[in-house]
Amino acid sequence: MIYQIVIPESVFEELNEVTLYYEFHQKGLGLKFVMNWETTMEHLKKSPLVFQRKHKKLRSIQMSRFPYILVYEVIGNKIYVYRLIHAQRNPKSIFK
DSSP: OOOEEEOOHHHHHHHHHHHHHHHHHSTTHHHHHHHHHHHHHHHHHHOGGGSOEEETTEEEEEOSSSSEEEEEEEETTEEEEEEEEETTSOHHHHTO
């Protein structure tokens, strides 16, 4: 099945903030974060159902080089990414 990823503006805003944060602390690190984001999106698009359900119908995928988690849901052939959140946050708040 071919999946389409749907990402709200709020997730792109968080992505931008995190990218700027990493770039401020080390030149080039923001670019590495964005590249890792894109790799994570490719993994998600290829096999979104592989990742375990964490809360009701919500699933999550951990970015490989950075401590961030994407929370998403698969409905039909669409993947809805709801949050980009730091992995050290309170687990109860991740799926709200």
